[in-house]
Amino acid sequence: MKNKKLVMIPGPTPVTRSIQDQMGRDTVAFGDPDFINDFKEVIKSLKEIFKTEGEAFIVAGTGTLAMEMGISNVVKEGDNVLVVSNGFFGDRYVELCERKDLNVDVLSAEWGTTVSASEIEKKLSEKNYKAITVTHVDTSTGVCAPVAEIGEVVKKFEDTILIVDGVCATAAEPEYLDEMEIDVLITGSQKAFGVAPGLAIVLAGPKAIERRKSLGTIRDYYIDFEKWIPIMNDPSKYFATPAVNMIWALQESLRIIKEEGIENRYERHIKVARAMQAALEELGFKILAEKEHRAVTLSNVLYMDGIDDGEFRKVLAEEGAVVAGGLGEYAGKMFRLGHMGNIDTHYLISTISAIERTLRRLGIEDVLGKGVITLTRELIK
Ligand SMILES: Cc1ncc(COP(=O)(O)O)c(C=O)c1O
Known part of the structure; x- marks a missing residue:
């Protein structure tokens, strides 16, 4: 019998049955009173979990649309923007900003390392930057940027809006907008939320909302905060059709997150990551x-x-x-293994065991069981 294929790429991640059930429901009118209440609850939960007094936006799209929405609402043509790049997705922000005729400076880290908060502070002191973008976890490198420290630095620069790309971090790495001085958090549904791809999610704090107001009419239409704010405050209104079933799926994901407790979820992700990394190293990988x-x-x-x-x-x-395979110059040299979202011990053990069997089939002897033992020991600590 064929093995079931576990989706262990860094997104989309496995979607649990209860979330799938929401996507499989009969779609209702977006003006349906029950759906309006559900939509309201999702917006409220996002603001509560990620702690902002600002706004939450949920629109049909992916993480890249959220990246575009994040930047387009806080700067105008010709503004200085600092992009902090720890890899492929940081570089994506460079291209995106250049297309918008922004004046882009880039601070890049060698792949596998991160730009430090002190380097950022030095750069921000050189000129007036209207925004800075930081990829919390760059999926191309598996590096986590020190967002809390960066927030402390950026808060010294009143005019600078801190945009954090949380596509591969939100709901797994701590991200509290008001406590961490994050002005805009952009993310997507398909990674640590454990929902299928299809939603762009943006949270914007008061400073970002004020900045949007000060810009007047912007060129972008679908991703304009001002178009969506009336809907996010009252989902019975219409601007563009909400992704009804996906919003239900996100509602179920948020219910699961609340049931687990967001802090427990962060702790679980640390434990799982360290256990998986120890098991992989035990098998001889770096x-x-x-x-x-x-x-x-x-x-x-x-x-x-x-x-x-x-x-x-x-x-x-x-x-x-x-x-997944490696990106950029690491294509062919590494693989990328996701271990986020709603995955349990069975996924982890099955994955490490499948890696051991694969190595054996490729001629590496003496690996069977080694990774599984390390993983299990770490997980039960
Ligand atoms: C850190 C990061 N930012 C942005 C994106 C782009 O998201 P999407 O592929 O959903 O457009 C990704 C996708 O993997 C990502 O990992």
């Missing part, structure tokens, strides 16, 4: 990210000599786990 900056949502795993990327991922899929 992790790209420096130990002190490793993400909890995924691991970017460097192959040992002699392992072919295509062959490894093909055999691993046959053994029942699907992982």
Whole structure:
């Protein structure tokens, strides 16, 4: 019998049955009173969990749309923007900002490391930046940026809006807008929320909302905060059709998060990540990210000599786990393993065991059970 394929890529992540059930419901009119209440509850929950007095926006789209929405509402053509890039998705913000005729400066880190808060402080002191973007976890490197420290720095610069890309972090790495001085948090549904792809989620604090007001009419239409604020404050109003079933799916995801407790969820992600990383190292792999900056949502795993990327991922899929390939210059040299969202111990143990069987099939002896023992020991600590 064929193995079930566990989706262990860094998003979309496995979608639990109760969330799938919401997506499979009969779609109702977006003016349906029950749906309006559900939509209201989702907006309220997002603001409560991620702590902001500002606004929450949920629109049909993906993380990239959320990135665009984040920047478009807080700057205008010709403004200075600082992009902090720890990898592929940081670089995406550079291209996005350049297309909008923003004046972009970039602080880049070597892949596997992160730009420090002090480097950022130095750069921000050089000129007036209207916004700074930081990728919380860059999925290409598995590096987690020190967002809390960066928030402390950015708060010294009154004119600068801090935009955090939480696509691969939100609901797994702590992100509290008001406490961490994050002005805009952009994210998507398909990673640590454990919902299918399809929703762009943006939270904007009071400073960002004020900035949007001061800009007057902006060029962008669908992603304009001002178009959506009336709807997010009263979902019985219409601007563009809400993704009814996806909003229900997010509602169920938020219910699961509240049931677990957001702090417990953060703790669980740390434990799982450290256990998975220890198990992978036990099997002879190296992790790209420096130990002190490793993400909890995924691991970017460097192959040992002699392992072919295509062959490894093909055999691993046959053994029942699907992982993603490396990006940029790491294509062919590493695989990316997601371990975030609503996954339980069965997923973790099955994945490590499938990796062991794969290594064995590729000619590496003496691995069976080693990773599973390390993983289990770490998980029961
Ligand atoms: C950190 C980060 N930002 C942005 C994106 C883009 O999101 P999407 O693919 O949903 O458009 C991704 C996607 O993996 C990501 O990992």
